[in-house]
Amino acid sequence: MNLRPVGILRSSLTDRKDAPRQGAEGAPDAWIEIEAWARDALLGIAVGDALLVLTWLHEADRRTLRVHPRNLPENEIAGVFATRSPDRPNPIGIHPVTVRAIEGLRMQVGPIEAIDGTPVLDLKADC
Amino acid sequence: MNLRPVGILRSSLTDRKDAPRQGAEGAPDAWIEIEAWARDALLGIAVGDALLVLTWLHEADRRTLRVHPRNLPENEIAGVFATRSPDRPNPIGIHPVTVRAIEGLRMQVGPIEAIDGTPVLDLKADC
Numbered sequence A, B: 001m002n003l004r005p006v007g008i009l010r011s012s013l014t015d016r017k018d019a020p021r022q023g024a025e026g027a028p029d030a031w032i033e034i035e036a037w038a039r040d041a042l043l044g045i046a047v048g049d050a051l052l053v054l055t056w057l058h059e060a061d062r063r064t065l066r067v068h069p070r071n072l073p074e075n076e077i078a079g080v081f082a083t084r085s086p087d088r089p090n091p092i093g094i095h096p097v098t099v100r101a102i103e104g105l106r107m108q109v110g111p112i113e114a115i116d117g118t119p120v121l122d123l124k125a126d127c
Helices: A036-042 B036-042
Strands: A007-010 A030-034 A050-056 A092-103 A106-110 A119-125 B007-010 B030-034 B050-056 B092-103 B106-110 B119-125
Touching: A030 A036, A030 A119, A050 B092, A092 B050, A092 B119, A119 B092, B030 B036, B030 B119
Parallel strands: none
Antiparallel strands: A007 A030, A007 A119, A030 A106, A050 A092, A050 A119, A092 A106, B007 B030, B007 B119, B030 B106, B050 B092, B050 B119, B092 B106
């Protein structure tokens, strides 16, 4: 079970500390640079489409099993499976986005809270 | 980027050919057996919760980049990123489910169209 990134995210967000907790909480648009070998998989995607972007949250702590939700100490501790914490055994991010622009192998999507340099694992129709 | 399964799916569906295309299209409930090391990550999950189950679609063809959507020849060929095809470079399934029962490290969820023996990668709050 080895993942092979299909692209990389290019965002104005560069520090996990500054990232909103979810895309709908004020996240910016960002660009995905798709790998040339995956070009054929883009066929049929158009501006305005609703997609799920799957990412590898590369700065996550994979040993974390319990958290205070949203990193607020006043929230009762919970297992990561009951939360959306990025820190979890397999740190796969799921980001519902709208396609804003397509330029060859580059696609602008948003809003998305993942930081610059985040590996992109997959795009899926959001239906 | 190595995935470590957190559990395994136990389902009455044993053949990919018989599985519905999506959970909401007549899929059954199934059981997830969570690995003992991940027990702490379950804290706070209750019957009735809405979760996303992430799976590794282990029978997928990872070389597939274009498909006829829903495997119907009359559907125009499309890139896998524009579809929900299980055949794709990183075959991660996303399944919105409801928690039906919890018995220690076993959790019944549904509806879910993944087949028996599918590795489970993650559970997330569906919010």
